[in-house]
């Protein structure tokens with residue numbers, strides 16, 4: 001992996017997140033970590049001055065074991081993978097770290113940094129520093145069809161905005 005600047009990134013977030021998916025991971029080897037697959041999220045900028053801070057937004061439902069790690073830790077990572085690893089993301093998005101060591105099960109290799117974890121097999125890693133957390137609110141839905149479609153049980157995600165503080169690319 002080599003570190004690159006966020007300005008050097010050439011990517012399409014619409015396909016990268018929605019179609020190829022990502023792993024959201026929080027914690028490290030000292031405090032424990034967990035990961036899950038996500039396909040809802042945004043990359044862009046907000047706050048700061050002169051164009052805003054480079055940021056990611058992720059959405060985590062209350063049922064996810066990963067949520068307690070994201071809530072506890074100041075950092076989270078977003079890991080993106082090539083097609084050959086897609087089946088691993090299917091597994092990590094349909095099994096819980098509460099029940100098993102699912103990372104070992106799929107054969108990914110965790111790499112531990114100071115307060116964060118990413119995976120050696122990733123093609124791109126974004127290390128994000130949490131800036132903001134907020135619940136998705138029922139009263140916020142302008143289009144009530146989205147509310148009924150995505151939240152029949154009213155199990156609203158929390159959204160997190162994180163400043164992208166480090167970018168690692170596979171060499």
Ligand SMILES: Cc1cc2nc3c(=O)[nH]c(=O)nc-3n(C[C@H](O)[C@H](O)[C@H](O)COP(=O)(O)O)c2cc1C
Pocket residue numbers: 021034035036037038039040041059060061063064065066067089090092093094095096097098157
């Ligand atoms: C393609 C895909 C996308 C997903 N996107 C999200 C997401 O954006 N937010 C979320 O909370 N869960 C999402 N999930 C569900 C979690 O990945 C899944 O519930 C996972 O098993 C949670 O693992 P954990 O309990 O170890 O945290 C997605 C699952 C899949 C397969």
